[in-house]
Amino acid sequence: MTAHFLFSDTNTDVALCGATRQSLAVRAGALVRTFCLAGVLAVAALGPHGVAHAQSAADPAADLGPLTQRWLDDALARNPSSALPLRMEVSVGSLDSRLRLAPCARVEPYLPVGARLWGRTRLGLRCVEGATAWNVFLPVTIKAFGPAWVLINNVAPGAVLTANDATEAEVDWAADSSPVMANPDLWVGQTAARQLVAGQAVRQAMVRAPLLFKAGAQVKVVAQGPGYAVSSAGQALTAGSAGQTVRVRMENGRIVSGTVNDSGTVDVTL
Numbered sequence: 001m002t003a004h005f006l007f008s009d010t011n012t013d014v015a016l017c018g019a020t021r022q023s024l025a026v027r028a029g030a031l032v033r034t035f036c037l038a039g040v041l042a043v044a045a046l047g048p049h050g051v052a053h054a055q056s057a058a059d060p061a062a063d064l065g066p067l068t069q070r071w072l073d074d075a076l077a078r079n080p081s082s083a084l085p086l087r088m089e090v091s092v093g094s095l096d097s098r099l100r101l102a103p104c105a106r107v108e109p110y111l112p113v114g115a116r117l118w119g120r121t122r123l124g125l126r127c128v129e130g131a132t133a134w135n136v137f138l139p140v141t142i143k144a145f146g147p148a149w150v151l152i153n154n155v156a157p158g159a160v161l162t163a164n165d166a167t168e169a170e171v172d173w174a175a176d177s178s179p180v181m182a183n184p185d186l187w188v189g190q191t192a193a194r195q196l197v198a199g200q201a202v203r204q205a206m207v208r209a210p211l212l213f214k215a216g217a218q219v220k221v222v223a224q225g226p227g228y229a230v231s232s233a234g235q236a237l238t239a240g241s242a243g244q245t246v247r248v249r250m251e252n253g254r255i256v257s258g259t260v261n262d263s264g265t266v267d268v269t270l
Contacts, residue, residue, distance in 0.1 A: 093139030
């Protein structure tokens, strides 16, 4: 796995992510959370002895780029390996040319609180051995290329997606915060949550489970308790999809909440 470093961006945001490419049978969201946040964040922030890795920088402004590159190289090298890694591309920006930093014997890279090593974020650099303490942020952009399903045609809101709506292609998983749905079983049969455009990779936020009934429809309600189950009818107060919690007005006027199962029945636990 290699990283490509470009010192041209004048933005002041940073990012890094070591992610592992999943097979099509593994949920993209789990991969991103497990390896992007838990994997690289832990090993990148800490060196081999549990302390932040630091390098000397007698001329800080001139050495911050190479220092950041070494730090990121080390983070990528320590990232948990996989038989099918994502193809990572790391672009490191530069500080404002008007910024003048005091001489520093040791500059320490670190991850700011809340920083996410994925897409665009920032890497902190602080002087820990110098006459004048300073702290700056360097922009880094991580691209993580891997297999995904890309829409062939536009899809209207509420339309059911089929296997013919998308084709497999390599995309940047980190281009959007919503996880890629690399397994077609996760999105085939789902409905478009909004207008979808050809060329978009299918992501979690773009689809939702199809509606099994609309608001006002008569639904079957199964109330379960210790050792018994009672079925009755009620009127749905909201539309319902499998796995969704809905409210139902029973025939006696009582309003209950339950979970919609795959058949459209509302299960209520007493």
